[in-house]
Amino acid sequence: MGGKTKSRLAGVIGWPIAHSLSPHLHRFWLKRAGLEGDYVPLAVRPSALAEALAALPALGFRGVNVTVPHKEAAARLVDRLEPDAARLGAVNLIRVDSRGRLVGSNTDGRGFLASLERAVPDWKERAAAGALLLGAGGAARAVLGALLGAGVRRIHIANRTAQRAQRLAALFEDERIVAAGWSDRSALLKEVGLLVNTTTLGMEGQPPLELELSLLGKGSVVVDLVYRPLCTGLLREAGRRGHAAVDGLGMLVHQAVPAFEAFYGQAPVVDAATFAHLTEALEKP
Template identity: 40%
Template structure:
């Protein structure tokens, strides 16, 4: 077990609730792997306390933090500097504090998703990609796909939300939710960013019969690890990319900023976190 000292670098994840977060598992796994004097801790923080907790963390010498529901927009408002990705999102999930007392922020979800595709041998440049959903995850994923030269189409059960997302992104196409199953043959990659298919959530009604044999099917849901969508795609012999890779890759930038090491996402880490999902 890696022991920490008074010189330890400390980071955290803030949310309300926070019990569900797997971030402490994977960050502390990396700290152990690289023998870093540091710790990453979960903090349950109510919305009304968020700003004061951030100030307290800075005063206490924390290196930064991740933020999850419901704090991503509030975290954005706390930042002195944000990058272009965060500006498009209007929210952040990763903060780091500098010695001059400034707060830097970014959103790593979309980049983590693209990295997980790359890890699976999928290059998105020039690909026609259909994104299911128009929420915060869809926004981050779609922006980073477009940034890497993919052609993105958005479909959502509420059409107005899809239209608003495409308008905010400044590019992209829209497909009515009732039509996406029939139009699936036009796309190279299918991305589910909704909670449909997540354990304990609403059932996912879909039909892959019009998919081309080369379609790549992805899902950002990772509980269960093999979602109904991924299971159906695998039965058809289609290539699939699970959501756990996005969770792992989105964590890398924060770890690098706080602890000074760019950590590797590999099979050992994947299985370690995956085993925790079964408990």
């Protein structure tokens, strides 16, 4: 069984997967720590996910990360869910335990918070009035759980598809969440000190995010989860207006820390060289 093998093999399952930065990140950390092992991209169609996951122990995998579009389906397929993944109904990390069973967890929310805390240590004071979350997809779910756990007083969710924002709010059943209309997003900026874009707007090949950022109060924090490009139109404007601007690479790196530990048995060092390596990989065509 996989738990008994000496190989340190892990990977990331998604569809498509060619553009994932995770292999670059884990291989960089492996090499730097002088550890034997590998981390491979696994392109798995949705129809083959169950079969692929079931084969992981026999193939000697210590575990895998799970990415779009499989996070929710994987939560239904693993043998056991850690509380964070059970609460979100989504898995981004599966480890193979010593008996060859698949244990699912979700480190996206932790990654988001670690990134925010490193970039803006006083973000909680700045966000005292509340936060505005744009989007209600998979990433929004993890960010919302993290912000609630961190004690943010009020969280407005604005999503193009209003029903999806309402469903997300209902998932958490927390009176601090307010589902708002997509057209209210600019007006809501006056009421918050933290803005988080979890939509795909502003991403390469996607339309820009239209927002009246002049309405956001001084000293606010703006986070964009999009990391292709690293400096989105939203972040550029936030920086120009003097807000603290946080890009999506930090979340990507910090969500991978518990994964690397689970796969290879030691914590990686998150430092400037890690970010420089990924930035270089992002800049390659």
